[in-house]
Amino acid sequence: MNADTPRPSLLILDDEEIVLTSLRNLFRLQTEYEVIVHSSAQQALESARMRPIDLVISDYLMPDMDGITFLGHFKEIQPQTIRVLLTGYADKENAIRAINQVGLYQYIEKPWENAALLIVVKNGLEKRQLLRTLEEKIAELAKVNTDLKSLQTALIKAFL
Amino acid sequence: MQDDMDHQPGGREPVTSGPGSEKERTPSGDPGDLSGRLSEVENLLRESRARLARAEKMAELGNLVTGIAHEMNTPLASISSTTDTIALALQKLTELIASEFPDEASPARRRLEDALSIAGESLRTSRLACDRILKLVGGLRAFARHDELRMQKADIHEGIENTLAIVAHELKGRIRVVREYGDLPEIECFPDQLNQVFMNLLVNAAQAIEGPGEIRIRTWQDGDTIRISVSDSGSGIPADLTSKVFDSGFTTKKAGEGTGLGLSISNKIVQAHGGRIELEGGAGRGATFTVVLPARLTEERKTNER
Numbered sequence: 009m010n011a012d013t014p015r016p017s018l019l020i021l022d023d024e025e026i027v028l029t030s031l032r033n034l035f036r037l038q039t040e041y042e043v044i045v046h047s048s049a050q051q052a053l054e055s056a057r058m059r060p061i062d063l064v065i066s067d068y069l070m071p072d073m074d075g076i077t078f079l080g081h082f083k084e085i086q087p088q089t090i091r092v093l094l095t096g097y098a099d100k101e102n103a104i105r106a107i108n109q110v111g112l113y114q115y116i117e118k119p120w121e122n123a124a125l126l127i128v129v130k131n132g133l134e135k136r137q138l139l140r141t142l143e144e145k146i147a148e149l150a151k152v153n154t155d156l157k158s159l160q161t162a163l164i165k166a167f168l
Numbered sequence: 169m170q171d172d173m174d175h176q177p178g179g180r181e182p183v184t185s186g187p188g189s190e191k192e193r194t195p196s197g198d199p200g201d202l203s204g205r206l207s208e209v210e211n212l213l214r215e216s217r218a219r220l221a222r223a224e225k226m227a228e229l230g231n232l233v234t235g236i237a238h239e240m241n242t243p244l245a246s247i248s249s250t251t252d253t254i255a256l257a258l259q260k261l262t263e264l265i266a267s268e269f270p271d272e273a274s275p276a277r278r279r280l281e282d283a284l285s286i287a288g289e290s291l292r293t294s295r296l297a298c299d300r301i302l303k304l305v306g307g308l309r310a311f312a313r314h315d316e317l318r319m320q321k322a323d324i325h326e327g328i329e330n331t332l333a334i335v336a337h338e339l340k341g342r343i344r345v346v347r348e349y350g351d352l353p354e355i356e357c358f359p360d361q362l363n364q365v366f367m368n369l370l371v372n373a374a375q376a377i378e379g380p381g382e383i384r385i386r387t388w389q390d391g392d393t394i395r396i397s398v399s400d401s402g403s404g405i406p407a408d409l410t411s412k413v414f415d416s417g418f419t420t421k422k423a424g425e426g427t428g429l430g431l432s433i434s435n436k437i438v439q440a441h442g443g444r445i446e447l448e449g450g451a452g453r454g455a456t457f458t459v460v461l462p463a464r465l466t467e468e469r470k471t472n473e474r
Binding site: 026029030034037038096122 | 242250253302
């Protein structure tokens with residue numbers, strides 16, 4: 009990451025505190041990411057309305073809302089965020105279905121391997137960064153185009 | 169017992185109708201002989217009810233174990249992840265101490281390194297212990313895939329390894345497992361059911377061996393079939409019993425050890441896959457059970473969901 013780009017932000021939702029603590033500490037130790045954790049889907053969505061998130065990781069089986077529904081709502085608030093599902097073995101079929109349903113970037117099985125998880129997140133954030141750069145370039149291109157057109161108009165006006 | 173058939177499915181009622189039907193026939197036969205037969209039948213009945221009760225209990229226990237395995241998954245995932253994170257943190261501490269205390273002989277550095285080495289070794293032990301539970305729970309969960317009732321491509325060796333992880337306690341320290349795995353293609357099957365077959369063969373093999381011994385697992389492809397054989401170094405099966413081992417309810421094990429259902433269920437499962445189980449080896453030279461499965465299933469089998 010360049011020094012001028014802000015730290016990538018991660019939001020993690022799981023109803024189990026032990027999972028949240030495990031993940032938060034892993035990212036604190038091994039990365040520079042800004043990590044926000046929530047154990048309630050509603051609070052996580054509140055958080056998503058307040059600030060931009062680059063990547064979101066959600067558990068699948070939770071009491072107040074399942075992970076796919078949550079990621080669907082999250083997508084409505086921030087469509088650009090990379091979405092990752094964390095799932096137990098039994099929910100794998102649902103997870104695969106969700107890849108299409110909510111445009112899932114990746115699913116990770118519990119128990120996860122730290123190294124594999126870090127790679128998935130790193131690649132997801134890179135994709136997010138590339139997409140952002142692309143958007144910026146497109147915007148720049150559009151601006152240059154507009155400038156060019158007004159210059160042309162000015163030129164034509166000058167000669168007429 | 170002319171009304172035996174009516175009661176077979178339930179398996180609970182015959183004892184009330186049994187004596188009545190025997191009594192009706194009493195006038196035509198020798199009463200002493202008949203009462204002998206009656207008690208024989210009653211014994212058989214008692215035995216099969218006990219077996220049924222045990223089978224039901226085992227099935228219940230199986231559900232319970234699967235439930236526990238699923239419940240254990242999240243805490244286990246957390247332990248496994250944090251163990252790795254602590255190891256990484258210790259690594260960073262070690263580097264930090266080396267740079268903060270450049271003098272290797274300084275008492276402070278030595279005390280810190282001592283403490284770190286204890287932490288590191290303890291953590292490696294935790295990692296090994298955790299890996300063992302992970303393997304066991306992973307095996308249990310793969311064994312009881314409730315969500316996978318459709319035919320699917322599966323790796324037979326993976327199924328055998330998952331099953332071995334579960335039966336490890338039966339073998340531990342006593343029985344050596346020798347694997348001679350050949351090249352097998354993935355086959356279309358019901359993996360959970362085949363795992364049940366492997367489980368049965370492995371537990372039977374382990375129970376056939378008294379004291380230390382060996383179980384040899386061989387796999388190979390033979391034309392359009394794949395074969396999985398489980399051999400034990402036990403006492404073998406006497407020739408007069410070899411035809412009975414696949415019968416439902418037949419067992420040579422002590423009460424409480426076997427239900428007499430294992431091999432007959434295994435046989436049915438393998439037959440449903442279009443295969444068979446072969447038995448070799450007489451008394452005194454161990455037994456070899458070989459599961460023969462078609463490498464490719466016919467279309468008709470694929471739709472024949474159990």
